[in-house]
Amino acid sequence: MLDELHSARLLLRPFRMDDAEALFQLRSDPDQMHYLDREPMQTAGEAAEMIVRIQDDGLKGTGYNWALEEKPDSGMIGYAGIWRIDHRNSRGEIGYLLGKTYQGKGLMTEALMSALLFAFTRAGLHSIEANVNPGNARSIRLLERCGFVREAYFRENYNFRGKFLDTAVYSLLSADFKYQDLSVS
Numbered sequence: 256m257l258d259e260l261h262s263a264r265l266l267l268r269p270f271r272m273d274d275a276e277a278l279f280q281l282r283s284d285p286d287q288m289h290y291l292d293r294e295p296m297q298t299a300g301e302a303a304e305m306i307v308r309i310q311d312d313g314l315k316g317t318g319y320n321w322a323l324e325e326k327p328d329s330g331m332i333g334y335a336g337i338w339r340i341d342h343r344n345s346r347g348e349i350g351y352l353l354g355k356t357y358q359g360k361g362l363m364t365e366a367l368m369s370a371l372l373f374a375f376t377r378a379g380l381h382s383i384e385a386n387v388n389p390g391n392a393r394s395i396r397l398l399e400r401c402g403f404v405r406e407a408y409f410r411e412n413y414n415f416r417g418k419f420l421d422t423a424v425y426s427l428l429s430a431d432f433k434y435q436d437l438s439v440s
Contacts, residue, residue, distance in 0.1 A: 267321035
């Protein structure tokens with residue numbers, strides 16, 4: 256079972272099936288999905304299926320994903336985690352999404368710092384990568400605040416809605432990670 260993580264303002268907890276509606280609200284909003292380059296969810300059932308996959312990944316050790324709650328007990332406001340874990344190479348990929356009304360407050364930086372600390376100290380990963388739409392300047396700034404550096408740029412490597420998109424790849428090595436309590440901006 257995935258452990259809860261705590262930061263100054265957030266509880267990072269395992270997903271529960273009762274998070275399906277909140278997850279659906281996040282992943283069905285076209286604005287929220289704009290830079291994820293995935294189709295918005297159409298039903299809460301899709302969110303429930305995603306939660307089952309997240310829980311299964313946690314049991315297999317191939318992903319660690321947390322629902323985010325602003326203390327005290329706000330209900331799920333977003334999620335963050337490490338997925339696509341490649342144990343042979345001790346590498347995983349970071350992913351995250353935060354509700355619009357909670358953005359711009361440093362909450363996701365705080366969440367990622369907690370998830371990265373877990374990944375490097377408790378999960379024993381050596382490196383974390385992030386695949387980002389190069390137009391997502393806010394996400395790139397977030398990654399850079401957490402210590403990620405641009406490692407690669409792939410031109411037109413991803414086909415979404417019949418259009419080839421570029422991908423920027425950022426990475427962070429465990430040796431370069433410096434945990435910071437960034438809850439106070």
